[in-house]
Amino acid sequence: xSDQILAYEDFHPGRRFALGPVTVSAAEIIxxxxxxxxxxxxTDEAAGRASILGGLAASGWHTSxxxxxxxxxxxxxxSLSEGAxxxxxxxxxxxxxAGDTLSGHSTVLxxxxxxxRPGIGIVKFRHELENQRGETVCVSENPIxxxxxxxxxxQTGAGA
Numbered sequence: 001x002s003d004q005i006l007a008y009e010d011f012h013p014g015r016r017f018a019l020g021p022v023t024v025s026a027a028e029i030i031x032x033x034x035x036x037x038x039x040x041x042x043t044d045e046a047a048g049r050a051s052i053l054g055g056l057a058a059s060g061w062h063t064s065x066x067x068x069x070x071x072x073x074x075x076x077x078x079s080l081s082e083g084a085x086x087x088x089x090x091x092x093x094x095x096x097x098a099g100d101t102l103s104g105h106s107t108v109l110x111x112x113x114x115x116x117r118p119g120i121g122i123v124k125f126r127h128e129l130e131n132q133r134g135e136t137v138c139v140s141e142n143p144i145x146x147x148x149x150x151x152x153x154x155q156t157g158a159g160a
Contacts, residue, residue, distance in 0.1 A: 006079035007149040008121035011108045019070035019129065020103030024058055029098055032062040053095040060092035063138050067127055071106060080147035082120060089141040096137050104129035109141070119148050
């Protein structure tokens with residue numbers, strides 16, 4: 001993360017933010033699944049190996065949570081984020097197996113000012129995560145709202 005706080009104006013189409021790397025342990029998979037998705041392939045190594053997933057596998061929801069954490073660490077905590085109104089796409093393309101290392105990127109697809117909320121813009125992202133073999137494990141798209149810089153708000157009169 002840089003020292004500069006990212007405002008809406010910093011998220012132009014095509015800009016990319018690196019995500020990860022994060023290595024996923026068996027203990028983390030079991031801990032998350034035990035609380036949120038206690039299916040056998042997520043909580044028991046033998047059941048995971050016997051499943052079509054081929055090993056102890058993170059829940060897709062765990063993969064999504066790891067993606068969120070990577071976004072937080074890469075750019076969201078250093079921004080004027082105001083949250084997200086939802087998720088447009090969430091695809092779990094391959095299982096995340098204990099020991100996998102995930103990395104990827106978030107790419108800005110589009111950005112526009114909100115007429116309904118002066119001083120706020122909405123930025124649509126595409127997030128992609130791969131494992132250490134270069135296989136895509138997760139693809140997601142969603143909009144995130146960001147406050148505009150005070151300079152932009154002052155120039156346009158878009159504010160409180």
